[in-house]
Amino acid sequence: MKYFVKLVRPYLIWSIVIVIIPLLLIVLYSVTTGGNDLINIQFTLDNFKKMAEPIYVAVFLKSFRLGLISVGICLVIGYILAYLITFFSEKVQNLLILFVTIPMWINTLLRTYAWISLLSDNGIINSVLEMLGMEPVAMMYTDFAVILGLISDLLPFMVIPIHTSLCKIDHSLHEAAMDLGANPFQTFWRVTFKLSTPGVLNGIIMTFLLSISTFVIPKLLGGGQYMLIGNLIENLFISVGDWNFGSAISVILAFIILIAITCMKRIDKETGEEE
Amino acid sequence: MIHKQLRKRIWGGFSAALLLTGLLTGCGASSKPTLKVYSWGEYIDTSLLTEFEHEYNCNVIYETFDSNESMYTKIQSGETYDILVPSDYMIERLIKEDRLQPIDWSLLPNADGIDPEVMGKEFDPDNTYSVPFFYGTVGILYDTTIVDEADLQDGWELLRNEKYAGDIYMYDSERDSFMVALKALGYSMNTTDTDEIDEAYEWLIEQREQMAPVVYAGDDVIDNMISGNKALAVVYSGDAAYIMAENEDLRYLEPKEGTNVWEDAMVITDDCTEVELAHAYINFMLDEEHAYANTVEVGYTSPVIEARTRAAENDFAGLNAYLPDATRAQDEVFRYQEQETKEYFSELWTKVKAAN
Numbered sequence: 001m002k003y004f005v006k007l008v009r010p011y012l013i014w015s016i017v018i019v020i021i022p023l024l025l026i027v028l029y030s031v032t033t034g035g036n037d038l039i040n041i042q043f044t045l046d047n048f049k050k051m052a053e054p055i056y057v058a059v060f061l062k063s064f065r066l067g068l069i070s071v072g073i074c075l076v077i078g079y080i081l082a083y084l085i086t087f088f089s090e091k092v093q094n095l096l097i098l099f100v101t102i103p104m105w106i107n108t109l110l111r112t113y114a115w116i117s118l119l120s121d122n123g124i125i126n127s128v129l130e131m132l133g134m135e136p137v138a139m140m141y142t143d144f145a146v147i148l149g150l151i152s153d154l155l156p157f158m159v160i161p162i163h164t165s166l167c168k169i170d171h172s173l174h175e176a177a178m179d180l181g182a183n184p185f186q187t188f189w190r191v192t193f194k195l196s197t198p199g200v201l202n203g204i205i206m207t208f209l210l211s212i213s214t215f216v217i218p219k220l221l222g223g224g225q226y227m228l229i230g231n232l233i234e235n236l237f238i239s240v241g242d243w244n245f246g247s248a249i250s251v252i253l254a255f256i257i258l259i260a261i262t263c264m265k266r267i268d269k270e271t272g273e274e275e
Numbered sequence: 276m277i278h279k280q281l282r283k284r285i286w287g288g289f290s291a292a293l294l295l296t297g298l299l300t301g302c303g304a305s306s307k308p309t310l311k312v313y314s315w316g317e318y319i320d321t322s323l324l325t326e327f328e329h330e331y332n333c334n335v336i337y338e339t340f341d342s343n344e345s346m347y348t349k350i351q352s353g354e355t356y357d358i359l360v361p362s363d364y365m366i367e368r369l370i371k372e373d374r375l376q377p378i379d380w381s382l383l384p385n386a387d388g389i390d391p392e393v394m395g396k397e398f399d400p401d402n403t404y405s406v407p408f409f410y411g412t413v414g415i416l417y418d419t420t421i422v423d424e425a426d427l428q429d430g431w432e433l434l435r436n437e438k439y440a441g442d443i444y445m446y447d448s449e450r451d452s453f454m455v456a457l458k459a460l461g462y463s464m465n466t467t468d469t470d471e472i473d474e475a476y477e478w479l480i481e482q483r484e485q486m487a488p489v490v491y492a493g494d495d496v497i498d499n500m501i502s503g504n505k506a507l508a509v510v511y512s513g514d515a516a517y518i519m520a521e522n523e524d525l526r527y528l529e530p531k532e533g534t535n536v537w538e539d540a541m542v543i544t545d546d547c548t549e550v551e552l553a554h555a556y557i558n559f560m561l562d563e564e565h566a567y568a569n570t571v572e573v574g575y576t577s578p579v580i581e582a583r584t585r586a587a588e589n590d591f592a593g594l595n596a597y598l599p600d601a602t603r604a605q606d607e608v609f610r611y612q613e614q615e616t617k618e619y620f621s622e623l624w625t626k627v628k629a630a631n
Binding site: 036055056058059062116120121122123138140141142220223224225227231232235236237238239240241242 | 342344345347348351441445447449483488489490491492493495498499502503504505618621622624625626628629630631
């Protein structure tokens with residue numbers, strides 16, 4: 001056994017260098033001022049105090065609202081899709097899951113550009129509308145465009161874990177439920193959905209994490225003035241060069257995500273224990 | 276049109292990747308000298324890079340940035356390059372921080388072709404460190420089929436004319452956006468007076484309310500204006516020339532209150548060891564034919580007189596944005612900002628963008 005413990009060491013060193021040190025640096029940046037060089041630093045909590053300004057609070061709220069909306073829609077579409085896929089034979093299922101993941105083979109940037117040429121004021125959708133004699137609709141640089149972009153980007157992350165846990169459900173449980181007098185809805189709700197909660201929760205966690213920290217999609221589909229937490233952090237690091245404040249926001253974001261995941265895990269555990 | 280742009284980008288990325296592979300595979304066999312160039316995106320005819328590599332038997336790694344600030348952040352975080360192509364105020368900052376090497380002008384025979392008007396700007400009065408690459412102004416690109424000729428008299432205030440609410444693109448850059456507001460209010464764009472800066476901040480915030488939605492666009496403004504998505508856009512003169520060549524309904528306006536006269540120049544960093552090769556590269560870019568290829572490819576105004584004249588007479592004939600008027604008294608060049616001023620602007624800029 002001891003022999004194997006040694007094998008863990010390279011991984012430990014790797015995670016210290018790649019994960020732990022950068023994390024500590026972010027925390028260090030967040031509680032100091034004095035520029036990005038870390039030469040003459042002073043400890044302060046001003047960076048966190050700044051977050052309380054209404055403008056930044058609004059950015060946080062907007063990010064959460066958008067994140068929750070996209071996760072919600074993803075959940076509905078993703079669950080239906082995953083559920084329908086389970087009705088096919090195993091071979092076909094694998095093929096269908098492959099189709100779900102195909103968009104992920106293409107770079108996000110390229111996919112987002114495709115949305116731009118579809119949605120823009122003189123884009124493909126509006127040209128079609130015009131041909132049909134309808135008024136063009138302004139879709140670019142709206143919540144709609146950003147949510148659409150997010151959903152199309154995140155859907156695979158919802159479908160795959162749900163599909164995995166749906167697959168694991170023993171079909172005889174359905175038969176048992178039916179035999180005991182449950183109607184199809186009850187069977188679905190009290191057996192299928194219940195047993196798929198781990199997948200649902202994993203899907204929610206993954207899509208929520210990705211949607212809350214995204215910055216490319218809102219920047220391209222929402223315009224440079226469309227500020228979510230990810231954009232705020234990117235802006236502070238890349239163009240403003242205020243790494244201290246940027247780190248403080250990252251720390252708060254990480255903290256919120258941690259709380260969210262803990263809550264999710266707890267729900268997962270509780271539903272597991274009930275069985 | 277969008278597809279053309281996209282294709283250009285993909286090919287750009289592809290050729291950059293090719294250059295990189297060329298480097299990786301070439302590394303082991305020969306010890307060819309390597310030149311790392313860091314410049315603006317879509318700012319060069321990339322075939323020139325291959326030509327240069329062949330002529331001087333070297334490798335060129337060409338990387339791009341989308342703002343002076345992101346360029347600075349990258350080199351500050353330890354990345355090294357041989358040649359940079361930043362703008363005026365950023366060059367001034369790099370000079371002040373001792374990050375550049377002086378240019379040996381005797382190694383640049385092609386420099387004779389540069390327009391003397393473009394040389395000796397305040398940020399580097401004797402051109403000790405910088406060799407002009409492109410120059411121009413910032414102005415308003417407007418759609419003649421929508422914008423009323425009489426409204427042009429308003430100068431920058433045109434961008435707060437509620438007739439065009441929801442129909443404007445601002446430029447996603449801290450200094451240029453504040454430039455618009457400061458000039459509209461009649462102040463210098465290099466002001467350090469916090470009252471004036473606060474007023475400019477209010478101007479921008481009010482604009483976002485009055486003209487909602489105000490879109491702060493980056494390079495995407497090019498595709499969008501070519502397809503005529505909005506009536507007004509704050510753009511750089513070179514982008515304006517490029518866009519106007521594709522969409523003839525557009526005109527370029529340099530507002531009466533004055534604007535930013537900018538210059539992007541090639542500089543050699545302190546880290547550069549292949550100094551001679553770096554000079555060869557700069558000289559290569561100043562060659563009349565090469566400067567012409569670059570200017571035609573991207574639409575920006577070349578400081579090389581012959582190349583500029585040829586482009587202005589042929590490729591960009593009749594487009595006022597290609598030959599911007601950079602001599603008006605009310606125009607200014609961006610200057611280096613002290614840390615305190617810079618931070619003051621930055622915080623307000625973050626708030627402008629986050630306002631809703």
